[in-house]
Amino acid sequence: MTPFTASIVEVVRSIPEGKLMTYGAVAAAAGQPRAARQVVRVLHSMGESRGLPWHRVMNAGRRISLPGDGGELQLALLAAEGTEPGLDGCFDESRFMRADQARA
Incomplete structure (x- = not known):
């Protein structure tokens, strides 16, 4: 495991x-702000x-990126934690995003 990969694991x-x-905020917190992919x-x-x-990591639009069953599983895991998107499919930044995360 590379040091950057280990940092990603630690941040998540x-x-x-x-x-x-x-994804971008995790990359930034792990030391590589342009490494969301x-x-x-x-x-x-x-x-x-x-x-x-893994289910606690969103795309830059604060939406689930996984299609089909993967996205449904992610949504179910988040719902079990009391974290649900708004009607527009976005998760509310003020309620759910980590306060110390850099906007990425």
Whole structure:
């Protein structure tokens, strides 16, 4: 595991229940602000196997990016934590985004 990958894992593990971060904010917190796609790749390849709360990471529009069953699973996991999107499908930044996250 590269140091950057280890940083991504650490940042994602630190997202508390009921809070969210964007892929870009995770990348920035891990030291590479322009590496949101790398965050996606790491979560896809090791999110479940490492027990990461991958479902707490959103796209820049504060929406679920996964299509089909994956998106439905993510929505169900978030709902179980009391985190639900508004009618427009976006998660409310003031309620759910980690206060210390850089807008990315």
